[in-house]
Amino acid sequence: MPRMAVSRLHDKSRIESVLRRNTYLHIYSIGDLDDFFWPHTIWYGLKTEGNLEVVALLYTGKACPTLLAESERPPAMMDLLESIRHLLPERFHAHLSPGGDDVFRDTHRIYSHGKHYKMALADLSIIRQMDCSEVVRLTLTDLEEIVKFYEQSYPANWFDPRMLKTGQYFGLRRQGDLVGIAGIHVYSAKYRVAALGNIATHPAHRNKGYSRLVTARLCQSLSATVDHIGLNVKADNSPALSCYRKLGFEIIATYGEFTLERK
Numbered sequence: 001m002p003r004m005a006v007s008r009l010h011d012k013s014r015i016e017s018v019l020r021r022n023t024y025l026h027i028y029s030i031g032d033l034d035d036f037f038w039p040h041t042i043w044y045g046l047k048t049e050g051n052l053e054v055v056a057l058l059y060t061g062k063a064c065p066t067l068l069a070e071s072e073r074p075p076a077m078m079d080l081l082e083s084i085r086h087l088l089p090e091r092f093h094a095h096l097s098p099g100g101d102d103v104f105r106d107t108h109r110i111y112s113h114g115k116h117y118k119m120a121l122a123d124l125s126i127i128r129q130m131d132c133s134e135v136v137r138l139t140l141t142d143l144e145e146i147v148k149f150y151e152q153s154y155p156a157n158w159f160d161p162r163m164l165k166t167g168q169y170f171g172l173r174r175q176g177d178l179v180g181i182a183g184i185h186v187y188s189a190k191y192r193v194a195a196l197g198n199i200a201t202h203p204a205h206r207n208k209g210y211s212r213l214v215t216a217r218l219c220q221s222l223s224a225t226v227d228h229i230g231l232n233v234k235a236d237n238s239p240a241l242s243c244y245r246k247l248g249f250e251i252i253a254t255y256g257e258f259t260l261e262r263k
Contacts, residue, residue, distance in 0.1 A: 031186030123248035132217035154200035180210035
């Protein structure tokens with residue numbers, strides 16, 4: 001049998017070389033190589049005969065850490081997960097390729113949050129043609145208003161105020177009030193990737209195309225500094241899927257989101 005070894009990884013270039021086999025699948029992890037996110041990351045890799053096969057990331061920048069372990073090489077990823085599961089926190093979230101949760105069935109209680117899609121912006125032509133002149137860039141001076149908006153419109157979301165420092169949050173106002181916001185979960189001009197997040201419309205203003213407008217403006221801004229724009233969306237969120245498809249996004253992979261607790 002081939003000789004396999006699992007290790008902690010610290011070499012960004014070596015990690016990136018594996019993740020770039022499928023940039024859109026690993027767009028979150030690639031973005032987390034940026035110095036902005038790097039201090040909150042722990043990386044594990046599986047080597048076969050000295051060659052790095054797959055990489056898993058534990059992101060510790062949230063109250064509950066998140067394990068990113070999607071892969072185009074499922075058997076190798078499952079070997080890696082089996083080898084590191086004893087090193088993981090007592091409780092964590094996980095993004096896993098289909099079947100990845102099976103590794104934890106004997107050792108963890110598993111709470112599924114359903115099937116999700118990874119989407120990639122494959123065609124920028126639609127977004128480039130849209131008039132987004134009403135949409136404004138949001139900053140830390142808008143923080144109080146943004147927090148209130150999410151409490152009313154998207155209470156289950158995860159919003160990190162420091163992400164406003166990237167300049168990649170946009171909002172739309174009606175009668176002076178925020179009615180729609182689009183932002184990012186991950187952004188790196190250095191690695192030229194961005195993952196959209198925290199996209200929401202106020203409940204009183206839905207079905208008016210506002211999410212599409214703020215998302216388009218965000219992508220217009222991002223396209224000046226990144227080459228790959230992606231996002232994650234729950235598979236049963238039909239309104240969001242319709243919105244993103246109309247903007248030129250395509251589904252490129254399926255994965256599951258879970259919360260795991262050690263038994």
